[in-house]
Amino acid sequence: MTTIDVPASRNYQVIVGKGLLSQTGSRILPFCKGNTAAIVSDETVWGLYGGTLEASLKAAGLTVIHYTFPAGEASKNGENYLKILNFLAENKLTRSDALVALGGGVTGDLTGFVAATYLRGIAYVQIPTSLLSMVDSSVGGKTAIDLSAGKNLAGAFYQPSLVLCDMDALSTLPQEIFRDGCGEIIKYGVLYDKVLFDKLLAEGFSFDREAVIARCVELKRNVVAEDEFDTGARQKLNLGHTIGHGIEAQSHFTISHGEAVATGMAIVARAGEKAGITSGDTVDAIHEILEKFGFPLTTGYSAQQLFTSALSDKKRSGGTVNLVVPREIGDCILLPTPVGQLQSFIEAGLA
Secondary structure: OEEEEEOOOOOEEEEEEOOOHHHHHHHHHHHOOOOEEEEEEEHHHHHHHHHHHHHHHHHOOOEEEEEEEOOOHHHOOHHHHHHHHHHHHHOOOOOOOEEEEEEOHHHHHHHHHHHHHHHHOOEEEEEEOOHHHHHHHOOOOEEEEEEOOEEEEEEEEOOOOEEEEEHHHHHHOOHHHHHHHHHHHHHHHHHHOHHHHHHHHHHHHHOOHHHHHHHHHHHHHHHHHHOOOOOOHHHHHHOOHHHHHHHHHHOOOOOOHHHHHHHHHHHHHHHHHHOOOOOHHHHHHHHHHHHHOOOOOOOOOOHHHHHHHHOOOOOEEOOEEEEEEEEEOOEEEEEEEEHHHHHHHHHHHHO
C-alpha cells in the first residue's frame, strides 16, 4: 500500500493498494461529520461494487443513500448534474455530510462538480475504479460536465478530501478499458519520466500496477502542487489532449479518451519534428510504445475537422492554443500556437 500526500487548497491523501473498498467506512469518517454518505455511481460499476461500498459505510455507522445513472460519457451532462443536486436536496444532505464518487472519470468529474456547488461546497471522496481515473481524473481537483459545444466546458477546481485507488477494482476491467488508461500512463512517461517510459516499453501490459499507478499519482501531485489552477506548468498535462479531444468529439465519443490522447500524442510529435522541436528518435520511441499497447498512430479525421473541434477546446486562450510538444522523452514544452496556424500544424502531424 502506498500513500501520497497532495498539498493543495485542501490537502488530502491518495491511497493506492488492495482491499480499500471495504475499508472506506472507517477512512471516510474524519471527513463526514454528519451521519449520511451519498454514493454516486454509474449503473455498471454500482452492480459490481456498490454493495461492498454500502456495507462498509453502514458498518461505520453512516446512513447511506445512492444515485446511479447510465454508464458513459453521454451522462456527464447538465441534466444529470441537476438531477443529483435535487436528489441531495430532497434527501436533506447538509454540509456536514459527504459524497462518494464510485466509478471512472465520468463519475468522478460529475460528482466533483456536484460537490463543489451543492450548498457551495460539500466534502467528497473519490474511489476511482478504472486505470484512467486512478492516474488522471481523480487527482488534482478538476471537476466538470460536458456542454453541447464541447467537453468539460462547465466545471470548477475543487479538491477531494480523500482518494482511494483499490487495485482489486482493476480485475473486472475489460482489456480495452484497461488499455485506455495505459494511454495516460504513457503520457506521464513522455512528459516527465524516461525511466517510467522505458519500463512500460520493456514490460508492456505486464507492468507492476500498484507501483506504476503510485508513480503517476506522484508525478501529477508534483504538478498540482506547483500549479493547482492550471495557469502554467499544469497545462503540460494536456499533452495529446487538444487533438485527442477533437478525435473524441468527431467520433461522437465512440473513440475512447485514452486512445484519442494516445493518437493525439503521435500526431503532435510528428508535427513537432517537422517544426524542428521534436527529435526523430523521440517520434520513433513514441510510435514504438503506442504500437506495443495497440494504439493507432493516426486518425481518419481531417485537419479541418480536428481544427474545428479545437476551436471550442477550453485550453484555447483568445486567439492562441497552448499545445504541448515533446522535445525528448521526459522533456516537453508549451508551444503557444496562433489559431490561424493550428490547422496547418495538425496537418503536418497527420501526414
